[in-house]
Amino acid sequence: MTLTFVVLLVLVAIVFFWGVGVYNTLVSLRENIKNGWSQIDVQLHRRHDLIPNLVETAKGYLKHESTTLENVIKARQMAVDASSIPDKIQAENFLTSTLRSLFAVSENYPELKASQQMIKVHEEITSTENRIAFARQYYNDEVNRLNTSIQLFPNNFIANTFRFEKAAFFHIDNPDVAKVPQVKF
Amino acid sequence: MAYSFTQIEKDKSRVIAAAFCFLVFLYFIGFWIISLLITNFYFFGKYFDESTTAFAKVTFQPLGWITSFKIFSFALVLAIVQWFFTTFQLVDRLIYHFKAMDPDPADSTQQMFKNIVEEVSVATGGSHIRPMIIPSMMLNACALSDGKSIPVIAVTKGLLYKLNRSQIEAVVGHEAAHILSKDGEHTAIISSMFEIFGSSLRAMWTTVQGISDDSSHNVRIGYPRRSINWGGSINSRQGVYVIFFIIIVVIVIWVINILAALMRMFISRQREFRADAVAVRLTRNPLALAEALHIISHRRHSLYEGQDSLQSLMIVSPTTPRFFTETGLGAELFTTHPPTEERIKILLNMSFSSNELLDQALNNVTAKEEEELKERQKILAKAHGGLWYVNTPNNTWVGPHNISAFTAFDWLTADTLVKKMGENTTIPISQIKDYMDEYRNLLKQHPTFSCPACGSKLNEITYEKNPILQCSKCQGLLIQENIVSVILERREKTFDNRIRQMAQALIIESKNLPQIGLSSLESDRMYRCDLCQNNPRKMRKRIFNRYYPVEIDKCMNCGLVWFDKDELEVMQCMYEMRNLT
Numbered sequence: 146m147t148l149t150f151v152v153l154l155v156l157v158a159i160v161f162f163w164g165v166g167v168y169n170t171l172v173s174l175r176e177n178i179k180n181g182w183s184q185i186d187v188q189l190h191r192r193h194d195l196i197p198n199l200v201e202t203a204k205g206y207l208k209h210e211s212t213t214l215e216n217v218i219k220a221r222q223m224a225v226d227a228s229s230i231p232d233k234i235q236a237e238n239f240l241t242s243t244l245r246s247l248f249a250v251s252e253n254y255p256e257l258k259a260s261q262q263m264i265k266v267h268e269e270i271t272s273t274e275n276r277i278a279f280a281r282q283y284y285n286d287e288v289n290r291l292n293t294s295i296q297l298f299p300n301n302f303i304a305n306t307f308r309f310e311k312a313a314f315f316h317i318d319n320p321d322v323a324k325v326p327q328v329k330f
Numbered sequence: 331m332a333y334s335f336t337q338i339e340k341d342k343s344r345v346i347a348a349a350f351c352f353l354v355f356l357y358f359i360g361f362w363i364i365s366l367l368i369t370n371f372y373f374f375g376k377y378f379d380e381s382t383t384a385f386a387k388v389t390f391q392p393l394g395w396i397t398s399f400k401i402f403s404f405a406l407v408l409a410i411v412q413w414f415f416t417t418f419q420l421v422d423r424l425i426y427h428f429k430a431m432d433p434d435p436a437d438s439t440q441q442m443f444k445n446i447v448e449e450v451s452v453a454t455g456g457s458h459i460r461p462m463i464i465p466s467m468m469l470n471a472c473a474l475s476d477g478k479s480i481p482v483i484a485v486t487k488g489l490l491y492k493l494n495r496s497q498i499e500a501v502v503g504h505e506a507a508h509i510l511s512k513d514g515e516h517t518a519i520i521s522s523m524f525e526i527f528g529s530s531l532r533a534m535w536t537t538v539q540g541i542s543d544d545s546s547h548n549v550r551i552g553y554p555r556r557s558i559n560w561g562g563s564i565n566s567r568q569g570v571y572v573i574f575f576i577i578i579v580v581i582v583i584w585v586i587n588i589l590a591a592l593m594r595m596f597i598s599r600q601r602e603f604r605a606d607a608v609a610v611r612l613t614r615n616p617l618a619l620a621e622a623l624h625i626i627s628h629r630r631h632s633l634y635e636g637q638d639s640l641q642s643l644m645i646v647s648p649t650t651p652r653f654f655t656e657t658g659l660g661a662e663l664f665t666t667h668p669p670t671e672e673r674i675k676i677l678l679n680m681s682f683s684s685n686e687l688l689d690q691a692l693n694n695v696t697a698k699e700e701e702e703l704k705e706r707q708k709i710l711a712k713a714h715g716g717l718w719y720v721n722t723p724n725n726t727w728v729g730p731h732n733i734s735a736f737t738a739f740d741w742l743t744a745d746t747l748v749k750k751m752g753e754n755t756t757i758p759i760s761q762i763k764d765y766m767d768e769y770r771n772l773l774k775q776h777p778t779f780s781c782p783a784c785g786s787k788l789n790e791i792t793y794e795k796n797p798i799l800q801c802s803k804c805q806g807l808l809i810q811e812n813i814v815s816v817i818l819e820r821r822e823k824t825f826d827n828r829i830r831q832m833a834q835a836l837i838i839e840s841k842n843l844p845q846i847g848l849s850s851l852e853s854d855r856m857y858r859c860d861l862c863q864n865n866p867r868k869m870r871k872r873i874f875n876r877y878y879p880v881e882i883d884k885c886m887n888c889g890l891v892w893f894d895k896d897e898l899e900v901m902q903c904m905y906e907m908r909n910l911t
Contacts, residue, residue: 175692177455228451252428264438271495282614287455 167303174291176265178312181284183313188276189224189237195273196221196229196240203247210250216243234316267269281315288312335607335680342604343511349597350516353590357523360586361405366393367579375571382554413522420476420518424874428472430462430484439490446499449481450506453612459506463490466815467911469626473505475514488819493622500609500619501626507608518596524590527583534580580784599668606673610680618679620688627670718748781806782869782883782892794823794902807898811889814874817898818905825903829896833903840879878904 200214207214220243224236235295248267251257258264292311303309367374373390393401397429424430440463447461462484464470469489475481483505490498508514609617678684719727781788781801788799788808796819799808810818825833869883869892880901883892893901 153380180455184452190450251358265441268438268442268445272442272449276452279449279612281453283453286611 164303167300168307170303171291171295171300171307171309174287175309175312177287178284178291181280182285184280185277185284188273188280189233192197192240192270192273192277193221193225194254195269196244199247199270200264202260202266203251203257206254206263207250211245213243217247219243241274285314288314289325306330331491335610338607338676339604339611342600342607345610346600346604349593349600350520353520353523353593353597356586356590356593358402358405360527360583361401362393362398363582365401367575367582369393370573374575375568384531399467399900408526409519410524412525413519416522416525417478417515417518421474421479421482423487424474425462425482425484428464428484430464430482432464433461441491442495443485443498443502444501446495448504450499450502450612453503454506454510457481457506457509459509463487466613470858471501471505473508473514475509475512476518477512477515477729481514488815491816491819496618497622497625498613498614499613501622503609504605504619506612507605508601510608511601511604513605517594517598519643520590521592524587524594527587527590531580531583531587534576550726556715577798577878587623602673603676604669606677610677616677616680617683617688619871620674620681623674623677624688676705715842720748782808783894793817805895808894809891809893809898811891812885814891814898814901818902823899825906829903829909832896832900833907835881836900837904850908874901880904 196217200217217240220236220240224233224240227233227236251263270305291309294300294313295309354686376804381909431445435441443463444461447459451457451459458480460480460482462482464472464484464486466486468486469492471483471485471489473481473483483502485498485501485505489501493501606619609619613619674685674688678688705827718731720731722728781804783806784801784804786801786803788801791798791800793800793807798810798813798817800806801808869885869890871883873879874882878901881894882897884890
């Protein structure tokens with residue numbers, strides 16, 4: 146009788162501690178995702194802060210390319226003003242493309258490329274782009290981990306009981322990326 | 331099937347955890363076995379000397395539960411105390427050891443490195459990592475963490491200037507992986523546990539040496555040999571038993587130590603594989619890491635700056651001979667790092683690439699980089715006012731030179747005329763703002779130097795793109811220590827036959843050289859360091875290091891190095907020859 150009792154007690158204890166373990170893991174994953182999201186935001190901010198600097202540096206050299214510069218400024222303003230997430234993503238994509246065309250144009254101005262200030266700003270922009278990519282990667286990885294682990298058996302019991310929900314991935318709506326490559330024979 | 335990085339990470343983590351548990355077990359069981367031996371000291375003596383009654387009645391005493399528990403607690407407390415002392419300001423001490431410094435905000439490459447570390451830290455989810463630079467031209471990197479202070483990723487200057495952005499990022503990713511998986515902390519725990527065995531072995535060894543020294547000393551000068559008197563009541567045969575017993579204990583400790591060392595190296599190798607995998611998870615660029623490892627491993631024969639006890643911290647082992655880094659038994663058992671070839675193979679497999687493609691890519695990159703560098707130099711020269719001719723006191727024109735080179739002419743005054751290349755108008759040099767700025771900076775930086783050998787004036791010249799001081803008479807060179815390695819890295823200079831022969835001879839000599847340190851050589855000359863006039867420490871004659879046995883004079887205070895004529899060239903030539911073979 147006592148033996149059965151002890152065995153039962155041990156089993157209950159094991160299940161309890163397993164449940165606590167799973168619950169804690171899920172909570173920390175959820176927090177990681179929140180943290181990842183704020184990281185993306187921080188890095189986007191950093192990018193917005195850098196752009197006036199870039200424009201200021203390039204202005205002196207790119208006198209004949211005022212439309213390109215204006216586009217960059219406009220795109221930045223749009224990105225800063227965007228509030229909803231789809232708007233944000235769209236604005237950031239637009240900003241990326243305008244930045245790309247600015248750097249493409251600056252290829253034709255060797256003095257600009259050689260200017261110490263420009264080299265510095267360029268490095269900062271490159272770094273920021275990488276940071277945004279890494280922040281997004283981290284966010285998506287954590288989302289992936291959460292989504293997988295709440296669906297796995299037997300974790301799904303805990304997840305359902307405490308209402309852990311699947312998180313959404315951060316997609317870039319870039320048609321070039323989304324398009325399935327066509328293979329012709 | 332290609333092995334994915336998450337899979338590798340998982341597998342290696344499991345293996346490492348198992349090995350770690352084994353080591354912890356070994357530690358406690360080692361204590362237990364030694365205690366068991368000591369409590370049964372008299373029991374084993376029985377077999378050694380049956381005649382004595384003192385030993386005859388003793389029975390074997392197993393250790394009870396309570397005694398075992400006491401032993402385990404003691405071992406645990408000991409390990410914790412040891413751990414506390416080992417990790418006390420560990421990061422700070424290591425930073426001091428490597429002479430690591432914070433990135434220089436004025437140096438764009440170092441600033442880029444700082445950015446890269448921040449990027450990778452974003453990829454880890456925002457952990458705090460402190461970037462630092464090791465002033466050495468070796469190609470290496472390390473992660474320092476002790477679980478208390480902010481972890482540090484330090485790379486050598488050589489690595490920064492040799493690798494491109496994505497390669498540096500891969501290396502930083504590898505180091506960040508070590509920090510993420512807390513490898514440093516675990517190493518500290520393990521080494522503080524087994525430190526007690528190691529140090530007791532060393533202590534016994536020194537005691538044995540002391541006794542033997544003592545006795546031979548006594549014999550030599552004619553005193554009666556001191557007999558070892560163990561409490562007075564034990565006869566000589568029992569005395570022998572005591573020594574025998576000690577030897578047994580030593581052997582047990584030694585075996586534990588060896589086992590632990592092999593296990594630690596095994597863990598260390600597995601960790602490298604895992605860190606590679608995590609680096610790929612962080613940066614998603616296995617090819618860049620493969621390239622970085624390839625470049626680093628092919629350039630390890632550069633300046634060896636002896637930090638062997640810390641080698642498990644580095645990305646590639648700095649001391650292991652090349653033989654061990656290729657596959658083989660040695661590589662499997664006695665190294666802290668797995669064969670680089672194998673690591674590269676795994677990474678190439680991940681990126682669906684091959685060795686040939688890697689070589690091709692690396693060659694292309696170097697060619698492209700050189701082109702870019704040339705292009706940039708051209709543009710920079712233009713932006714800085716181009717090349718100039720300068721009017722000497724004899725009214726001849728010399729040049730063309732860059733503005734910065736003008737500071738080397740000691741006869742230059744503010745009224746000296748210069749003219750731009752391709753133009754005929756002459757202007758006094760004081761009107762060129764760039765030059766005046768440079769000149770003022772120079773005055774600020776250097777007090778006036780005179781040649782330590784012959785006392786004549788030293789001129790600043792640009793040698794392999796670095797500003798150094800040269801004696802106008804004896805052609806000796808005065809260089810800051812940290813610039814020497816930068817100069818060795820440059821490839822612009824070609825050497826004549828005489829220098830080549832001297833370098834060849836020194837390379838052979840350095841192979842036959844005994845293991846001497848960097849001790850001063852006997853010398854009657856002792857130069858004065860102008861920078862440290864107030865300091866009594868003079869420049870000492872010594873060899874650069876035992877891989878480069880070139881004679882130099884070095885100020886022990888500020889690190890200024892004096893090369894006699896040709897000595898630096900010989901060293902550069904040696905460096906180049908070593909890296910070609």
